Amino acid sequence: AKSYKSISMAVIRRLPKYHRYLKELIDKEVYRISSKELSAMMGFTASQIRQDLNNFGGFGQQGYGYNVEELYREIQKILGLTITYRTVIIGSGNLGQAIANYTNFQKYGFKLLALFDTNPKLIGMKIRDVPVFDIDELQGFIDEKQVDIGIICTPKEFAQDIANKLIKAGVSAIWNFAPIDLRVPEHVIIENVHLSDSLFILSYLLSNQENL
Template sequence: MQTLSKNAPMPVVRRLPKYHRNLKELLEEGITKISSKDLSERMGLTASQIRQDLNYFGGFGQQGYGYNIEDLIKVIEDILSINNKYNCIIIGAGNLGKAISNYILNLDGNAKVLAMFDVDAGKTNKIFNDINIYNMSELKDYLKKNEIDIAILAVPKSSGVEVAKDVINNGIKSIWNFSTADIAVGNDIVIENMAINESFYTLTYLISENKK
């Protein structure tokens, strides 16, 4: 099994899902092999960039042949642990939390939301997508009884840091953070920040530049 190189820069890591998506689409189109040049044209990268990215994990192409698409998909899935199963909880049962729950429900099946939590009593003791919504006061006891891999934070910025500390203190080692709070964690904690506002502001900048 391939492992994610600790020397791989994060921009390379963030491109791997894009490689995976494009390669899956190619396979669905009946294409079984592809050169770095053809793949680069499809993805808007350079051929040398693709070779450099994949070389962080060993390099998989053959000169004069290119990449076997099915084999490369399997390698990337190993690198990204796509075929592992992850039990998740969502903190925040508002519109964002429910939208994330819907999204995960439509993934390939490697992630499953087991429970949702909220401080608003009006949102708790209900079921959404066959998922029980609990009060935050029940979180500690729930985590003692259930093995959870990932806590997804869909809370306002004002409570992001406090909620993160709460789940970490109760044994959670991985956080997918959709709050806009800047959360500092120890080296033993994995966190992925999803700053939707920053992405939107990047878009508005590009719109402005495009009009010049």
């Protein structure tokens, strides 16, 4: 794949939002858009938008605006969403099953091959059409199926051990939902998700409202 390493992480972190808005425009059959219009939709300044999008080619034309499709496709490429990734979920409880049931990730190339758990009541079940296996089968499964991403949805006490197993088996990246900072070697990519961070910000904003 082409490397986009020169683009700063600050810009990269804004790309999913561009991606989302551009997809909406495509669904509405809007083919071109100015930075000013995008700015009004997205809440970034027009100059921020021009700066961001300048990072990856001249899709903006004076007096024309941006070609929505081209921009969308380029952002998909940068985000690696044109690649298919093979994923497994470890921990098949509430959250693990919710993620497995969310079919939208599949559309963007994240293929869920299996879930794993220690609970005999869950092992042997299927979530949609995806099987739940015994955690003891994790290593062998990853060896055989070449898994790229491990998604950790176990209680936090087990998360580091699971991460070690995933890394030893050869996954390249971990999407971690357990509320713990995992130690991983440098070559392994880790992205933590903490819904509570977002909820606590909401709480802060709410509790600091003048008229509460």
